[in-house]
Amino acid sequence: MWLPFIGFIIGVILGLLTDWRIPDEYSSYLSIAVLAAFDTLIGGIRAHLQNVYDENVFLTGFFFNIILAASLAFLGVHLGVDLYLAAVFAFGVRLFQNIAVIRRIWLAKWMEKRQKS
Amino acid sequence: MIALKRKTILHFTLIAAIIGFMLAVQFQTTKRPIVRDTRDIWELRQDLKQEQELEQQLLLEIRRNDEKIQNYEQNHLADQQTALQETVDELKKEAGLTEIRGAGLILTIAPFYPENYVGPIAYTVSPELLKRFINELNMYDAKEIAIANERITNTTAIRDVNGVTQVGNAKISSLPIQVKVISDDVTTLYNRLKVSTIYDDFVIENLQLTVSEPMSAIVIPKYYREWQIRYMEAVKAEKEES
CATH class of the missing domain: 1.10.287 (Helix Hairpins)
Known part of the structure; x- marks a missing residue:
């Protein structure tokens, strides 16, 4: 259960240690990729809690979403429209929805537990 | 079921690690590098001075x-x-509300054309050139300046009005004009002006700048217009308590 957190921390440490920097013009791509990744992760947790989790969906969703978001941002830059905002909006809304679902499931579980005891 | 679960957790861990990595890189990117002080010892000394x-x-x-x-x-x-x-x-x-007398220079700005010149004739001095000229004079420690008998004060505007340069309220529509300069140290001003590159700037506009020998008495007129004071008002005198 704690392994993902440890993985997250390891990732952060690795990122800080490697001292990588992305050129300024690409930082928006990375930020949107981070958002997409978060969305997928939270979505995966929700699916897991709802017992509809599918590995293939999760893994392909992760990479596909990142690539899609980045290419949308790329297209936006070349069209002169801030298209990445569309991705930010979509991911943002979904993130909130998924988190709300997760919260409800946890709440329900907790209530159940309390009624039992 | 347990094997699947373990695999799932592994995947989650992997994805979390990737997200963490991306976050860290993004964080480092947005965190601006500290601007280094690259001044060398001479620049530091100059700044200090x-x-x-x-x-x-x-x-x-x-x-x-x-x-x-x-x-x-x-x-x-x-x-x-x-x-x-x-x-x-x-x-x-x-x-600049008083007339000032003192040692100084008289500079004359006159048209300047090479022989058999064909082309437009300058009747006025461009505001940009005049501003540059005044900056140059101030750089050489000029104390008071008058262009075409118009005293240059802190608020004197030099601008283009319908193609004619206007200094304060005086139009410069005919050349030559005289520029009077008073300085505490006339000889230095004179010498510095002699080697200045401002002459070239004048020549580009078909004008010639001539500098007189230092004179001991030059009169610079006062600013004769009313000052427009918009943001100040007189304080009403309070009664003194004895």
């Missing part, structure tokens, strides 16, 4: 103002009036 000069100047000003305050406080009512009058006179002088 500049600051010291500023300090000196400020201290001098503070001392002068302190003296003034002391004057106000020490002297009696009658003397207070004279002290105030002195200040007013001083300020008037600073604002």
Whole structure:
């Protein structure tokens, strides 16, 4: 259960240690990729809690979403429209929805537990 | 089921690690690198000198103002009036409301054409050139400047009005014009002007700048218009409590 957190921390440490920097013009791509990744992760947790989790969906969703978001941002830059905002909006809304679902499931579980005891 | 679960957790861990990595990189990207101070010892010295000069100047000003305050406080009512009058006179002088005499130079700006010149003839001096010229003069420690008998004050505007340059309220529509400059150290001003590159700038506009020999008495007229004071008003005199 704690392994993902440890993985997250390891990732952060690795990122800080490697001292990588992305050129300024690409930082928006990375930020949107981070958002997409978060969305997928939270979505995966929700699916897991709802017992509809599918590995293939999760893994392909992760990479596909990142690539899609980045290419949308790329297209936006070349069209002169801030298209990445569309991705930010979509991911943002979904993130909130998924988190709300997760919260409800946890709440329900907790209530159940309390009624039992 | 347990094997699947373990695999799932592994995947989650992997994804979380990737997210963490991306976050860290993004964080490092947005965190601006600290701007390094790359001044070498001479630049540092120069900056230090500049600051010291500023300090000196400020201290001098503070001392002068302190003296003034002391004057106000020490002297009696009658003397207070004279002290105030002195200040007013001083300020008037600073604002350019008094005629000034002193040693200085007379510079003449005249048209300048090479032989068998064909082309437009200059009737006026462009505002940009005049501004540059005034900056140059101020750089060489000119104290007071008058262009075509128009006193240059802190608020004198030099601008283009329908193709004719206007200095304050005087139009410069015919050449040559005279520029009078007063300085505390005329010889230095003269020498510096001699080697200045401003002549070339004038020649580009088909104008020639000639500098007179240093003169001991030059009169610079006062600013003869009313000052427009918009953001200040006189304080009503309060009754003195005796």
